[in-house]
Amino acid sequence: MDFGEKLKALRTERGLTQEQLAAKLYVSRTAVSKWETGGGSPNLDSLQAVARLFDVSVDDLLSADDLIVLARDERxxxxxxxxxxxxxxxxxxxxxxxxxxxxxxxxxxxxxxxxxxxxxxxxxxxxxxxxxxxxxxxxxxxxxxxxxxxxxxxxxxxxxxxxxxxxxxxxxxxxxxxxxxxxxxxxxxxxxxxxxxxxxxxxxx
Incomplete structure (x- = not known):
């Protein structure tokens, strides 16, 4: 699964709506929607917030290639x-x-x-x-x-x-x-x- 699919699965498992997840991450609902549909990617801070919220590691959310791309974009x-x-x-x-x-x-x-x-x-x-x-x-x-x-x-x-x-x-x-x-x-x-x-x-x- 890609990041969007993993995020949606974790959100659904916790019984959260996109609005509720967005509020917990201090981002907009549109941002969450884009992440889940592959229309955008979170920055490193948001990614770490997602990992803390769902008690998973960043490695669990992204593949090694995705982490490299994210680090490059952050830089x-x-x-x-x-x-x-x-x-x-x-x-x-x-x-x-x-x-x-x-x-x-x-x-x-x-x-x-x-x-x-x-x-x-x-x-x-x-x-x-x-x-x-x-x-x-x-x-x-x-x-x-x-x-x-x-x-x-x-x-x-x-x-x-x-x-x-x-x-x-x-x-x-x-x-x-x-x-x-x-x-x-x-x-x-x-x-x-x-x-x-x-x-x-x-x-x-």
Missing amino acids: RSSARSNGLLSFGLLDMLAIAFAFLPLYGVDDGSFVRMAGLAEYGASVGFGVSFAVMATTVAALALVGAAEATTALAAVRRGSRFVALAGFAAQAVAVVGFTATMQPYAATLMFALLVAKAVIGYRILRS
Whole structure:
């Protein structure tokens, strides 16, 4: 018997409905239904909860091949979640771009480095300042969304959020380059490369 058949047999033997089993496992009835019909598989935590509830071992519920597949899926899921959290933290570092002296301010005889607000004042808070300030704010917000999605273990939409982060950071690199801010552009590009490396490792996992 496969896992779904074993689960249904154990549930029926205990006289439990799918709703009652779902309540004991703290999952939805739909999840239990999918497990029993082969439309989905529980994660490791849910599998261990099933084993404890019915006083059986995990080995009794899954074959060796199924355990290998489950372990692989768990590893991939963990890598994705950790990667998305790393993306979020790197994107939230954009907040530092508002305060670090990364922007050139013309002081007449020389150009000195200043924070974003001081740079904005020196150019009358014009278009270049608006581009950079919007970029920094957008990246920080996307980073917060990425971190929240990772910590809440939300799978749906996580790929979209990660892609939005990459897009926002690429736009930031272009924006800082276009406004002739080499230090900010270089640092932002380094963060983008770091994210690309993390993303590559996730895809390899």
